[in-house]
Amino acid sequence: MIGCTVIRPKTSILPLSRLILSRTNRGIVSSSSNLVENSNSNVVSQQTDNVDYTTVQHVPVMSREVIKSLKPESGKIYIDMTFGAGGHTRKILESAPNVKLIALDRDPDTKRHMDIICENFPNQVIPLCGKFSELPSLLESMNIAEESIDGILFDFGCSSMQFDHAERGFSINLNGPLDMRMDKNRYPDEPTAADVLATIDENDLAKIIKVYGGEKKAKKIARTIIDVRYALKPIRTTHELASIVASCFDENFHLDRLNRPMHNATKTFQAIRIFVNDELNEINYGIQCAEKYLKYGGRLVTLTFHSLEDTIVKRHIQGQVVQGIANALALKYVSQMEICEKNMIENFMKSTWKPLYKHVIIPSPKEVDLNPRCRSAKLRAAIKTHQ
Known part of the structure; x- marks a missing residue:
């Protein structure tokens, strides 16, 4: 970072945080x-x-x-x-x-x-x-x-x-690299969403999707993502992740609390974004x-x-x-x-x-x-x- 001093928090203050990520970077x-x-x-x-x-x-x-x-x-x-x-x-x-x-x-x-x-x-x-x-x-x-x-x-x-530009990786509807970093490249060593999905274990991923996304099918989605990662290839784009998550549902979409139609991957995208950006x-x-x-x-x-x-x-x-x-x-x-x-x-x-x-x-x-x-x-x- 150029032009200012940075204070980086040393410890986590909420239940799920970068502590999980430090574990994923090890395996x-x-x-x-x-x-x-x-x-x-x-x-x-x-x-x-x-x-x-x-x-x-x-x-x-x-x-x-x-x-x-x-x-x-x-x-x-x-x-x-x-x-x-x-x-x-x-x-x-x-x-x-x-x-x-x-x-x-x-x-x-x-x-x-x-x-x-x-x-x-x-x-x-x-x-x-x-x-x-x-x-x-x-x-x-x-x-x-x-x-x-x-x-x-x-x-x-x-x-x-951030939502309107595919290269930022926040949007479900626009295909782009699975980035999701709000800081963009200010910290090149910070993991992208693709990096998280490539290294995290199934239990931690399910916790993230459940706690940060409130997704009822968190375990099934986490298991499917891990299976795809090992059986096929790492997940690198937003459309790849959206398609994988959508395959875990019988319906094409589901309704939110106000009965509005919502993409099945919305909660998963939210959860991963919250985790990546702490x-x-x-x-x-x-x-x-x-x-x-x-x-x-x-x-x-x-x-x-x-x-x-x-x-x-x-x-x-x-x-x-x-x-x-x-x-x-x-x-x-x-x-x-x-x-x-x-x-x-x-x-x-x-x-x-x-x-x-x-x-x-x-x-x-x-x-x-x-x-x-x-x-x-x-x-x-x-x-x-x-x-």
Whole structure:
């Protein structure tokens, strides 16, 4: 990585993580209703593909609700932790004069969009390339202190640019190399999805697909992938993986929780992508960074797109965090026979955050019609309070 210092996490903080990979290398409220509240560049300079990403039409998800929750004000400092194509960043900069914004993204292909934003809003944007876990070192290099940021926005998941280009390996519908790395080639030694499938054992693969994808047929899919790997050849393309997974189902597609048709390989692709990019650990670390760098009274706004992401955010906001890790088990499932002192429970449930809304905010039906990819989005927002 050029132009900035990198902090690499040494240990895993969630049940499934790179610990498995080290082993494989060895062998609801609608947004249409009223909302009530309860330039120095450190961008990595790197060779990219000959794809004009600046022509990609990007529609920021729930932009009106994001701005209403974040409340940008003139002269204040904000961080867009997931810059992508810059849709939310542009909305923040347009919402108030003289806003200072730090734009972070782990994907080096976003540099072109960052350059355009910097030209349109001179001396207002600081572009950075890195993961959530690399943010402290990046801010430290610019002498930005803790508790100095007024608002932080997260838009989790993949960007449209990553899904729309076959060579990135995220899309089921577009055939390309099975890559799935959000960092692209920033870390050449990091394994691609194809590398994972070529080395992982059956039990670990089944766990990944089950836990990260919620796939009921995880064991059958894992067994089929391993059989193909040994009997035929390594799996190298997205269409090869999609076809193998689809062969494990009797139906051509199945329905999600909202009765929408979904490709049979969708959950498997999601699970492998989460594992390759260590996404849940990064989300957990990102929320910790937000708590560390936000001022008291600063605002946190998150957009999540599946339950694993949303659960981590929800646990942090509720205060269900143990040793910096979002508690995976909700307190309502704790044994009723357990007897605890009142002070212990109060300390355990003490939260740094005050939620802005009683329920999550979801896109309006009109927005879903215009931008179907936002259909599973959930917005949560909170204010950092004194402990």
